Amino acid sequence: MxxxxxxxxxxxxxxxxxxxxxxxxxxxxxxxxxxxxxxxxxxxxxxxxxxxxxxxxxxxxxxxxxxxxxxxxxxAGLTPEDSWSAAKVDEYLELVKETWDIFMPSFSIKDADEKVKARQAIVEGPLKVKLLKLTEILSTSGGSYLTGDKITQADFSLFTNVSLLVCGFIDGIPKDLLDSYPEMKAYHNRIASLPVIAKMYENPTSDYALAFRPL
Ligand SMILES: N[C@@H](CCC(=O)N[C@@H](CS)C(=O)NCC(=O)O)C(=O)O
Structure with a gap:
């Protein structure tokens, strides 16, 4: 049951x-x-x-x-059955987590301008490296998703993180960041447009949730 x-x-x-x-x-x-x-x-x-x-x-x-x-x-049946594909999903989950973790030290910077400057440097440096790597994984997966043509837990994690990065929660990350990553933006919008996902954000209760809609 x-x-x-x-x-x-x-x-x-x-x-x-x-x-x-x-x-x-x-x-x-x-x-x-x-x-x-x-x-x-x-x-x-x-x-x-x-x-x-x-x-x-x-x-x-x-x-x-x-x-x-x-x-x-x-x-939800979003974990691959075979051990190799499941391990790749775990690998991508860790990589996606890093796109958020790299901003963590910046939360302890007291001065607002300094904080924004530090974050801009992360956007242009380590975040760029990780987003380009994720874009490469997507473009070579052989399908629309990270591991190919089947959506997995890793895709929901990446979709969430990319949306959270541009939702306005972290000052210093431009809301139009994904315009510099067209493949990532298209991927985000593909998931945001899945009917059941689009329905979730029809009546958002916070402005942050708007980033989970097609951008
Ligand atoms: N390692 C925990 C961290 C959970 C966490 O930091 N939760 C925050 C919200 S995102 C919280 O409950 N904050 C309120 C508090 O600590 O009183 C996890 O991944 O679930």
Whole structure:
């Protein structure tokens, strides 16, 4: 029997987004439990590590976004069966994660101008290297997605990260960044246009979610 799922996260795109995308894509019902900031202190006490996302599965709590995503991907049939393809998906997941991790040190820069300058240097340096590499992987995969013609967990992760990078959350990353990466933009727009994905962002509750629509 299919498990009863309840996903806890703030009412904005973030670490829960790939899980939401995959469950929706596969038509797996789940309760999308979002809450306003003022309810967080109380809710925090109930979370295994005091953080979200958390996926409640038949009353049991699963924490850590990477674990939740892997579980959701398996439920959704978005993890390849053969070990090699599954390992390549893991490889791409790590690469995609790096496109976000490279900005982490910049969050501790106090001066706003300095922070933006540091981020612009990342955009022109390490981010460019990683986006070009991902573009190359896409153009040589033999299909529309990272591993070929079948969409996998890695695609939902890349789609999420690329959208989050340009959604305005990180000052210093231009919102039109993808104009410099036409193949990546086309890939983003292809996933954003899948009917079930487009429906998810029809009535966005935050401006950040607009970046998950075709750009
Ligand atoms: N390693 C955890 C990190 C989770 C995390 O940082 N969650 C943030 C939201 S993105 C959170 O719950 N912040 C509120 C808090 O820590 O009180 C994961 O990947 O799930």
């Amino acid at each position: 299919a498990p009863t799922l309840k996903l806890y996260y703030f009412d904005m795109p973030g670490r829960a987004e790939p899980t939401k995308l995959m469950l929706n894509y596969a038509g797996i019902p789940f309760e999308n439990f979002t809450f306003p900031r003022d309810q967080w202190p109380e809710l925090k006490q109930k979370m295994p590590y005091g953080q979200v996302p958390v996926l409640e599965v038949d009353g049991k709590m699963l924490a850590q976004s990477a674990a939740i995503e892997r579980y959701a991907a398996k439920l």
